[in-house]
Amino acid sequence: MPLTNAQYARIEREYGRRRQKNAEARAVRQAEAYAAIPGLKQTEEALSDLEAERVRCRILGNSGEEAELTEQIRQHREHRDLLLKEAGWPADALQDSFDCPLCRDTGYVDGEPCACRKRAVIELLYDQSAIRENLERENFSTFDITLFDNTPPKEPGKLSGRQQMEINREVCLQFVDRFAEEGGNLLFMGQAGTGKTFLSNCVAKALLDRMFSVIYLSASEMFDLLTRQAFGRGGEETEDLPGHLLDCDLLIIDDLGAGLENRFAPSNLFWCLNERLLRRKPVLISTNLSMNDITAEYTDRVASRLIGSFRILPFPSRDLRFIKRQSEVQSRR
Ligand SMILES: [Zn+2]
Numbered sequence: 001m002p003l004t005n006a007q008y009a010r011i012e013r014e015y016g017r018r019r020q021k022n023a024e025a026r027a028v029r030q031a032e033a034y035a036a037i038p039g040l041k042q043t044e045e046a047l048s049d050l051e052a053e054r055v056r057c058r059i060l061g062n063s064g065e066e067a068e069l070t071e072q073i074r075q076h077r078e079h080r081d082l083l084l085k086e087a088g089w090p091a092d093a094l095q096d097s098f099d100c101p102l103c104r105d106t107g108y109v110d111g112e113p114c115a116c117r118k119r120a121v122i123e124l125l126y127d128q129s130a131i132r133e134n135l136e137r138e139n140f141s142t143f144d145i146t147l148f149d150n151t152p153p154k155e156p157g158k159l160s161g162r163q164q165m166e167i168n169r170e171v172c173l174q175f176v177d178r179f180a181e182e183g184g185n186l187l188f189m190g191q192a193g194t195g196k197t198f199l200s201n202c203v204a205k206a207l208l209d210r211m212f213s214v215i216y217l218s219a220s221e222m223f224d225l226l227t228r229q230a231f232g233r234g235g236e237e238t239e240d241l242p243g244h245l246l247d248c249d250l251l252i253i254d255d256l257g258a259g260l261e262n263r264f265a266p267s268n269l270f271w272c273l274n275e276r277l278l279r280r281k282p283v284l285i286s287t288n289l290s291m292n293d294i295t296a297e298y299t300d301r302v303a304s305r306l307i308g309s310f311r312i313l314p315f316p317s318r319d320l321r322f323i324k325r326q327s328e329v330q331s332r333r
Pocket of ligand 1: 100101102103104105106107108114115116117
């Protein structure tokens, strides 16, 4: 399971919290029932003594006495159930209760992760990628290729916007399908409003649903975080963020642009790309810059990493229908 240590620890803490909560609730119910129902406490205590005794007999192989104890246990249970029933309590009032009866809130059934744990992992991955709402709207199932212009371009050999987007979508679907085996890196290049962020969201959701860890940050968020961390002002919300940036399964850096206020951005970007490439950890970057702009803004070290290690997908020029549809969706939020 592709979880970082911090994520793993967080899930284990959550299961511990559930078990404690349910044990406390049971203790409260038990105390109330003992106070309300005369004889119940004595019956329960006798029952646990008998059960302990039966275990001892079983270990010693004393099967005659074990059978006798089993009969006494049956009678005591019957008596207890009757006491509860007569007092109007549910029959399972003194039983342990669990959020998930399948795994009894351990997260595992026969050594395999329980369905509830798989869900918890997905929830956590969604939370940490911080784009849950966007992904509900923007994913492969809501990707509408007909929003892209299919007018044949005037220059021979060129693709229409829709043809280009069909290729891009296909490359992204393959990227997702072969992610575990092949990894790889993608660079989306094109103007604003051409569907780059939409397609990044499609990739993010498809991988999160397959339980890969994805971190999605705008370039400026990432640079801010790295700069704050470098100056020891990370704060709790960025707990070990550089660690996550380097070891999550996919890092998406959205909207790498020009006009940097952050003078550490070029070196931070190079550091981050270089570390992830060395670890063979995939990166997806979207940018409205040309390769010349990237060289100018982020140095040729960054540009050469991008050219050497990324599959570059050009996005068609601004598509007004796509932009219009996007703004309609935004305004309905
Ligand atoms: Zn479970």
